Amino acid sequence: QKTPASSDIMKVNKASSLSKARSTTYCAFRSIAKFLLVVVGSVTITSCVVSRIHGITNEAPTNVNVLVHQAGILRRQGSNANHITNIPPVSDAGISDGLVVHETKPRHKNTLIDFAIGGFPKCGTTTMMKRLSENPQVFMGGPQGSRAVDEVNMLRHNDREQEFFDLYSTERINEHTNLAGPNGKVLKLMVGFKGPEMMRMEDFFTNVVNLFPAIDLILSLRHPVLHFESNYNFRLRNADLDEKLKLIETQHLIGNCGHDCKNNCTPKFEYIAKRSRAHKHDDDTCTYSSTFQYGLSRLSLTPMESEELALLDHHQMTIHPEWSGRLFLMETGQIADKDQVRHGRLERSFEEFLGLEANSFTTDETAEEIADYQSHHKFIHICDDEHHEVRKVLVELGAKGAHWIKDYLLESDRIVVPNKDHFIELIDKWGVDPCDTH
Incomplete structure (x- = not known):
């Protein structure tokens, strides 16, 4: 798109509403505009003016951090802003109060979210x-x-996209982030969710991919036997107080309990999944x-060959x-790794994947979090003899899962495994x- 003619800018600058002092203020940001070209990428800032979009701010930016914030948001939201009721779309080439913004190419509307911690529960x-x-x-x-x-x-x-x-x-986003780094460095903005x-869940991932097809994913895995124990205890520990907490024999929980289960479905013990903040579509245990x-x-990172499909049942x-x-994949044993050198590499790899400052991320839990976890009541101990049958099934499933991950999934060049x-x-x-081993 064409840059507005200099005569157009002069007309705006001659307007009585713009004082000489304010024009001087805009020109003071000339040097800032240069590095904003790098930060924004798809927004061109011309002359001695800095872009301002109605809805982003009602006043001229007052400091570098505000400008960088706005640039990062504009780059990330693009035309996705038309999904957000309180932010009108960016115009192709607008002049407002003497400030000019125009885009060099159309922005993809689905770039608001960078990453998601997409699973798995209790990992x-x-x-x-x-x-x-x-x-x-x-x-x-x-x-x-x-x-x-x-x-x-x-x-x-399927009906809560606007929310x-x-x-x-x-x-x-502006309120809860700060991109001012050390020594005047501007930090990279990252937006995600858990x-x-x-x-x-069938609809959940489908909806996410439809909106954000290039989103990066962070997925953590766990030994299926230990995961089952943690999930069972978690569901009952958080059940509504008026529920009868009769323990379900674990052999009755062998099979599929997804809300959209089609075959090999276990009996529904909804109160295992029922929590004060639960959603009606939560899976059972x-x-x-x-x-x-x-x-x-x-x-879809693997070829889906016949042997592979058998491993996937x-x-x-x-x-x-x-x-x-891209996919960042790890196992919970890596989070609890006692090897400090190796654990440090995990955290640095995580920072590199997301573009975070070095030594700014840790997987360590706080003393309060550890104490809270240790206080949790265990309704079952998975190593008790009565759970032998469910352990046997989980180990078989785990072996197939490990086989598929090693022989197929890890062959993809879009996976980062620290x-x-x-x-x-x-x-x-x-x-x-x-x-x-106990």
Whole structure:
């Protein structure tokens, strides 16, 4: 698109509403405009003026950080702004109060979100969400109600898209991030959310890919036996107080308990999944909910050969070849790694994947978080003899999952696996009953 003629700019500058002092202020930002070309990428700033979009701010920017914030938001939202009721779309070439903005090429409307912690539940996702929300470069949805940060699950539904975009408005992103780095360095803005049921729920991942086809994903896995125990105890611990907490024999939880289960479905013990903040479409608890290869295969990173389909039990979930992002994959044993050098490499790899400042991210839990976890009541101990049958099934599923991950998934060049040898060592144990070593 063409840059407005200099005569047009002169007409605006001659308007009585613009004083000589204000013109001087704009020109003071000439040097800032130069590096904004790098930050914004798709926004051209001409002459001695700096862009201002109605809805982003009502006054001229007063400092570098505000300008960088606005540039990052504009680059990220693009024409996606028309989804957000309180931010009108960016015009092709507008002149407002003497400030000119124009785009060199159309922006893709679906670039608001950079990444998602997409799974899996009970695999360290809450700790990652909390640590990222504490990073000034990162916006994870901001406060919701009484919580400083929380899961963002609107997109599991087909009618809550606007609610999602309202949560990720420009004003909220600006309010809860700070891109002023050390020594005048401008930090990279990263916008994400946590939706740990994403890969297991049919509509959730489908809706996310439809809106953000290039979104990067962070997925964490866990030994299926240990995951089943954690998931079972979590569901009952958070059940409504008026529910009868009769323990379900775990052999009755072998099979599929997804809300859209089509075959091999377990009996529905809804109160296992029922929580004060639960959604009606939450899965129940079963061996299926502790199986990770089905959800991972939806990313369409493998050729789906006949042997591969057998390892995936010919599941009926949708596959999404239109997803074009990257995957950061890890196992929870890596988060708890006692090898400090190796653990440090994990954290640095995570920072590099997201573009965070070095040494700004940690997976360590706070003393309060550790104490809270240790206080949790365990309704079952998975290594008790009565759970032998469900452990046997979970180990078989785990062995198939590890086989598929190693022989197929890890062949993709779109996957980042920190400390890959350690990762493989951990998933190899999925085919072994962890209770045999107790």
